[in-house]
Amino acid sequence: MAESAYDDRDGKIWLDGKLVDWRSAQVHVLTHGLHYASSVFEGERAYGGKIFLSRKHSERLHFSASCLDFEIPFSVDEIEAAKTEVLKANGFTDAYVRAVAWRGAGPDMGVSSARNPVRLAIAAWGWGNYYGDAKMKGAKLDISKWKRPSPETIPVHAKAAGLYMICTTSKHAAEAKGCSDALFMDYRGYVAEATGANIFFVKDGEVHTPKPDCFLNGLTRQTVIGMLEEKQIKVHERHIMPEEMEGFEQCWLTGTAAEVTPVGQIGDYSFEVGAMTQEISQDYEKLVRS
16 A cells, blocks of 8 residues: 555654644645755654654754755754653654755745745654665665756755755656666766765775765765774775776665665676675664664
8 A cells, every 4th residue: 555645644753842633744845945945854763662863964954054055943852851842742763864954935036035934844764674675685776867967056964855866867767767866976977976975985895985075974874984993994985986886895875864875786786795784784783772
């Protein structure tokens, strides 16, 4: 049975300081964020009733808003309390949590919107494996025709809605080819990231991952690097050329939704779901539930 649409569900959503019925959490069509992408968000996961790295997510939401020149009218502490309230109101212990802040409808409806109110919503829902059965056999990735932009063109370190426009189009194109996701190169031609996850490679017992100088340095990415370093596994954060993928033995993706997901194929390059990949995936599962 297909799941109901996201605007037609039972439950509660926290909106601008209070819980409202799920179907009543709506905005006007002239909301500035809808027209000009003045919106930032966080994707988080709760395990056993506790959101992993919750405060870091709330702090990053504020940082992203500052990059887009607006201020969220709720403190980090208030956001933390609201997320707990949402989980409790919906009876969730394991869930995906989405916090989103945006410039709403107001007296401005052009590019400039300094007088418009900033709004905040927090919702939660059940969400299984982001890539389905890829955790066992490895995800298959297409290579996107789009590239991650230069930091001189857009605030690349913010988790901003506008940065995901090419993610949607790239993932649609990948799915049409039977793939789970797409891999981006950056504006210089280096390997960057997938549409919603960072990427890691293994060669000769050492790990290589793109330097996050023009894309989001994910919280899961940072966590996994810390796990690898604790195991005394050498991690090279560096620029990686696409042709280097031919020599890598293993590959995995990291992200809040993706968690740690093995990759079996990227374009014409193949990877094994090897021991290190499996170990890191299992260790991450233990960590988030500890």
